[in-house]
Amino acid sequence: MVKYSEVIVLKDKLANGEIRLEAAQAQFWNDFKEGQRSWHTKDWHERRSQFIKDKCEICGSNDTLTLQHLSHPIRYSEYLRDITREYANQHINTNPVVDKYEFSNYVLNKYDYVPVPFCPNCNNSNPDKRVRKLPQYRCTACRHEFDNPVYRSVDELISIFFDNKDAMEVRDKCFISKDEWGNKHNLSNIRYWFQREQAKNKDAEKIAKEAFLLYLNDTIKYLSFDDTITACKKCAFHFDINKMDLCPKCKQYYKGLQYPTCIQCLPEERRKTVLESIAFRKDWREMNQQPGMD
Ligand SMILES: [Zn+2]
Ligand SMILES: [Zn+2]
Ligand SMILES: [Zn+2]
Structure with missing residues (x-):
């Protein structure tokens, strides 16, 4: 499989018209199908070891560190x-x-x-x-x-x-x-x-070329490790499965990626409303689960 540096050269050649689309695709895909994790090559592992930090960038722990990508390449067919x-x-x-x-x-x-x-x-x-x-x-x-x-x-x-x-x-x-x-x-x-x-x-040719260039850009971004963070086992799990990371304010509770802080760290008034609404939903659920209620 093509190395990071080779993908960059390939992209430039294609963009400048030095190589035809079919040739570029043949070279890039070579003998693997899209979707297979074939960028986890020797080159990838070597480069990865340069980027992984010695502690979790979210909580500071050093328990089983992994590199988490913040984004993934969009498929060529989608482009x-x-x-x-x-x-x-x-x-x-x-x-x-x-x-x-x-x-x-x-x-x-x-x-x-x-x-x-x-x-x-x-x-x-x-x-x-x-x-x-x-x-x-x-x-x-x-x-x-x-x-x-x-x-x-x-x-x-x-x-x-x-x-x-x-x-x-x-x-x-x-x-x-x-x-x-x-x-x-x-x-x-x-x-x-x-x-x-x-x-x-x-x-047809123009469309395919534009799409493939965008796809190569994504791949380069992915292989560059630019958008990665080092995470410990626990943080990686929250990040991947629950779409949560550690609250930057208290560095104690996890929060949804889309929120600026955890519930505990919200301003007083806002926290009260959120907690009340959670309590209300909980009461309501319990009430509806009581036997004999219909
Ligand atoms: Zn962590
Ligand atoms: Zn009629
Ligand atoms: Zn917090």
């Missing part, structure tokens, strides 16, 4: 999705007009259509179907009663959609994607995915 979304939105803003013929082909290729019945009077969808009463259908919107609901073909729906994207008839999610997800979409949803695919096809 790819985010960047694709950005490109799609940009593409949609700059190319608001969609070709009807291409769009129709896309719909027919990618989706199964499950026709929805419409009221012949007001175009509201899915009228009540009655078991005994005739006429069999009654519109839930206009109360019109009828024997034969209206059905629309895909072509008709697309024409209606191109005339008015907010028309009654095109609101239902009556298209099911043929891929493994089987998503239910209406024509507005499909138009987004259609345009997103256009953006993706147009800039």
Whole structure:
């Protein structure tokens, strides 16, 4: 696996266009799959020993010290999705007009259509179907009663959609994607995915490169040990499992990472409210657990 110093060189080369994306990815991933902890190499262990301090940076203890990362690299696939979304939105803003013929082909290729019945009077969808009463259908919107609901073909729906994207008839999610997800979409949803695919096809290489550069940046940050702290066994446990660290004020109690201090160290008034609310919740729970209460 690539060393820290090698990842930096690789990133610079890719950013400057000295190496192509596929070559960079091949070199970086080499023979391992993303997600495996393959940066725990000899290089990693050697560098780690330079960064680990001789006591816990949270409480000062020296019981089983470990290096805790304050952040972890985001996966390449997540970056790819985010960047694709950005490109799609940009593409949609700059190319608001969609070709009807291409769009129709896309719909027919990618989706199964499950026709929805419409009221012949007001175009509201899915009228009540009655078991005994005739006429069999009654519109839930206009109360019109009828024997034969209206059905629309895909072509008709697309024409209606191109005339008015907010028309009654095109609101239902009556298209099911043929891929493994089987998503239910209406024509507005499909138009987004259609345009997103256009953006993706147009800039596939650029998108992948941007995403991979961000991913390499993350990896470099991770391997640099810049965002690590040395923690003892107890603090590492609180940090990892409970998302807590030691209160900086009293250095005695643990607190949630998102809070500035522990409850004990809050200003008098604030502490009283918090403790009361905790006591109240506790009482309330106990009260509800008492037998015979219902
Ligand atoms: Zn500690
Ligand atoms: Zn109706
Ligand atoms: Zn405290």
